[in-house]
Amino acid sequence: MLYCYTVVRCGVNKCLGYTLVIATLAGDIHALIVQDGKEFFATSVLQWKPKEVKKAYRKRWMIEECITLLKSEFGFETCQARTIPTIRAHAYVCLMSFNTLELFRVKHKRAIPCKTQKSYSV
Numbered sequence: 001m002l003y004c005y006t007v008v009r010c011g012v013n014k015c016l017g018y019t020l021v022i023a024t025l026a027g028d029i030h031a032l033i034v035q036d037g038k039e040f041f042a043t044s045v046l047q048w049k050p051k052e053v054k055k056a057y058r059k060r061w062m063i064e065e066c067i068t069l070l071k072s073e074f075g076f077e078t079c080q081a082r083t084i085p086t087i088r089a090h091a092y093v094c095l096m097s098f099n100t101l102e103l104f105r106v107k108h109k110r111a112i113p114c115k116t117q118k119s120y121s122v
Contacts, residue, residue, distance in 0.1 A: 018050040070098055 019035035034041045034050045041053045048056075070076040074094040081087045 020050065022046060066098070070094055074098055 021033040031042050032046045034053045041057050043053050076094045079090045
């Protein structure tokens with residue numbers, strides 16, 4: 001679906017070097033769009049400052065990385081179970097494994113999320 005928007009107000013905050021645009025999207029939805037160099041960040045919270053928008057995106061990005069890691073390394077999306085109790089059990093095992101590796105990462109002061117090493121014995 002293509003969304004067209006009409007710019008209501010536009011201005012450059014020269015102190016912080018951000019471009020701020022408040023736009024009205026389809027359905028009369030208002031959005032704050034922050035440009036920082038080549039990066040764009042959008043939110044529906046019009047009162048936020050640019051740093052708050054970027055902070056929210058950093059938190060969101062961490063969540064996205066965790067979900068990607070759960071899918072790629074722990075088999076979160078390849079569940080073969082067909083009943084609700086076994087799907088829940090699969091999700092529980094994936095999340096507990098992820099949490100165990102994260103505790104290991106924090107304990108040993110590793111900066112990047114743990115990735116599992118696939119080993120094959122002959």
